[in-house]
Amino acid sequence: MDTFSRRHGLSRPDADILIRYEAPDDLRNAIVDLAYQCGFKPSDLRRVLCSMLYRTPDRNNWSDFPNVDDEVRDLISDCEWFEVYDLIELLAQSYARNGGDFAGETNRMFRIKGVGWQLVGTRLEVRGSEAFELAVKEGQRELLQRGSHTAANELHEAILDLSRRPNPEVSGAIQHAMAALECVARDVCVSKDTLGDVLRKNPHLFPKPVDQIVDKAWGYTSNYGRHLVEGSPPAFDEAELVVGLAGALARYLSRRFPKSSV
DSSP states (O other), X not given: OOOHHHHTTOXXXXXXXXXXXXXXXXXXXXXXXXXXHTTOOHHHHHHHHHHHHTXXXXXXXXXXXXXXXXXXXXXXXXXXXXXXXXXXXXXXXXXXXXTOOHHHHHHHHHHHHTBSXXXXXXXXXXXXXXXXXXXXXXXXXXXXHHTOHHHHHHHHHHHHHHTOSSSOOHHHHHHHHHHHHHHHHHHHHTOOSOHHHXXXXXXXXXXXXXXXXXXXXXXXXXXXXXXXXXXXXXXXXXXXXXXXXXXXXXXXXXHHSOGGGO
């Protein structure tokens, strides 16, 4: 879609993330409008929605506008919030087969509306703040470049756990994120110790007082990632914080100790 703003590299600043485990009416209508802009017809959306919801299309509605469009908007209004995101993934899969950029358009809309999801290929993954994205995505990329594939995969699994619908696996995300950091620290220090022991035996691995932050984060993970307390599950925001922190710290170690110098 060629527009003045895109030709000149202009865009709105990202809105604060306010929408994640919900799908307000404004977002539902925006998805329908965006699908039309990307070439989907009301009859296309009706077919997908009816299949999702096990409904029979209204045979009395045969003209796309306004009849089938009205039916589509009624159907999407009946969706549970997570089914709305299922619809987006199904549309992305369909559009990808035709070589289009439905994902790019959807992600732009999400950033404008403050939606905490993003399409990566045809799959929705959790989206955090710009700092979170930089820490985790760049951390994962640099770990792969370093050859730390196990650590990179642990970060990826943390993102997948945060992205689970309708209920994120927050404890799993915390565990995977800190496992990524532990894996890099072990590699750097040529050790099979736990991260806590690696920190104690290598006090200069992180600058002070960052080393204390890492040690506290490891202790937090023991309480909420591996040894859960009944009735005290970690909150999503806490898990997101740990994942972002682990990504940033893993990236720091990757840069400070390149594979060639280990």
